[in-house]
Amino acid sequence: MEIILSIVLIFMIIGALFALHARDLLSALISCGIVGYGLVICFLLLKAPDLAIVQIVVETITLIIMIAVVLDSTRHELKKTAIERKWKSLINSKALVNVLITVIIGIVLLYSFRLAITHLNPFGEHTLRMSEAYLYGGADKTGSANLVTGILFDFRGYDTFGEATILFTAAIGVLTVLRIKGRK
Amino acid sequence: MTLFILCFVLFLVGLYGVLTRKNIIKIFIGLSFMEFSTFLFLVLIGYIEGGIAPIISKNITNPVYVDPLPQAMVLTAIVIALAANSMLLAIAIKIYKKYGTFDIRKISNLKG
Amino acid sequence: MKGMSSIVKKTTQLLSGMIFLYGIYIITHGHLTPGGGFAGGTIIAASLIILVLAFGSDELTMVKRKEGSSVTESLAILAFLLFASLALIIGTNIFFHNYLPEGIIGNLISAGVIPLYNILVGIEVAAALFTIILAFIIYKEEISK
Incomplete structure (x- = not known):
């Protein structure tokens, strides 16, 4: 797997x-x-x-x-001239410094990510904490066979409501931004 | 552990795209890569080896289910990402109409 | 925006209804099988979008449809809020309480109010996505004139 x-x-x-x-x-x-x-x-x-x-x-x-x-x-x-500029900047001595900075930042970010996930369980051995109540009591409490839908609309109903509000706001925003003719 | 690292590498690729590209559409593509890697990381945490999808069935005895909570959270996040992306594209197409280019170096009227 | 060739038009005409029915199936069986309001809503929106893309568009009819879908979206989210706050009036003091009887797990009519929430969220998502696409298409029409 x-x-x-x-x-x-x-x-x-x-x-x-x-x-x-x-x-x-x-x-x-x-x-x-x-x-x-x-x-x-x-x-x-x-x-x-x-x-x-x-x-x-x-x-x-x-x-x-x-x-x-x-x-x-x-x-x-x-630009078509982007290739020329790339070759010119490779010859330039600044390019080496840029590549070095990028590699150093990447290594630092990866190392800190490695430190951050040391207390996480390895892949495939997740321990259930909060979800145990959802898994073994959720079907009897909500009556829904699909547990994801049960969590989405019953235990975490506020989340779904906020999500629907965000979708509504985005549709209104797109209508407002793309309007050319004003209303008379 | 390698899977988590690979997932973070995908996030770093998106960050690189956002920081170095000059085209607005390319910046938008980089943002969507960062979104994808975050979704994948959340679902990877909740996976249990040998588990089945969290749908209750009477026929299976002693079932092991994968964690349904991250899946429910990611399900709302995907639709929110679609709404935010369409908003971003609307602003990009307006910028193209006003300036005639997607190049962020040419869009200088925002300077105070 | 001009329409496509007649082969594409005929195929789209035949397929779009089936995709629409599949979306309705995904929504109504959301509490039994994988799926639910979000997935079914996006599928219904896709079945409407391919019709618009294949048959082309005329600006005046598009504006009317945009207003219709925008009103539908607003009504769906209002009904969602009303269903949720109905639990405050009936007995229990909990927002989003499941006040209908649960029934037997695995039946189509079970799980209390969850299927109703699924249907309302499906209508809301489909109308919102269709509104966004129509806004882009109307903008292209007005630019090209």
Whole structure:
């Protein structure tokens, strides 16, 4: 299980790196889709079918919106002269300092992350604390066979209500930002 | 443990994209990578080896379920991320209409 | 925005209803099988979006539809709040209390108010996503003129 997940994750990282360096914005968006659909496979392997259904549809709708935005404007990356500037700056002595700073910051962040997860259980040996009450009493209390829905709408109802409010606010915000004609 | 490290590497890739790219769409793609890695990390914590999906069934004796609480939290977070992303794209398309470019170095009217 | 070719139009016409029904199935069985209001709502929104993308759009009809879906979204979230605060009036003093009888685990009509919440959240999510997409399409129409 761990090996398959690692392979999917490495594939996702390669797709992410390609998406950030693509010359064409359309191919960048399609490689962004690699990462999103790889996440769906991870959710299915981790026994979370609810999340997989939501993520596969949400990723498709996000891609539709992004492609609609990009097709209206310039598809190409910013400057043709970017390659020349890259070669020029490689010769420049500043480039070495920049790469060194990036590597040092990456190593420091990884080391602090390693320190932060030392008290976490290793993968696959999670101990239930709060969730034990949800798992063994939740079905009798709510009457719902799907425990995720039971938690979402009964024990954590405030969360769902706040989420619905945020979605409402975002729709109102998009309508306000994209309005051209004023109301008479 | 390697899975957690790989998940954090995906987060670092998104951070690198946000900090170094000059195109607004690329910055947005980097932000979405950071969101994805956070979702994956939360679900990875709740996994139990040999567990089944948290749906109660009478036929299975002595079941071991994976933790349903992180899944419920991530389910709301995914839809919120979609709403926030569409808001960001609306602002990006307005910026393109006003300045004619996605380049953040050319958008200088925000200087005080 | 212009529509696509007639093959795409016919296929979309045949498929869209089935996708819509699948979304309704996901919503109503949300407390028994994987799925629920969020997943079903996004699927219903997708079934409406492919119709708009295949058949093209005319600005005047789109504006009317946008107002309709925006009103639907507001009504759904209001009904959600009313259902939740109804628990305050009936006996118990708990917001979001499950006041209907629970029934047998595994039946379609069970779990108290959870299926009703599922249906309302599904309507809300579908209307919100469709409103966002329509806002983008109307903006493109107005820009291209």
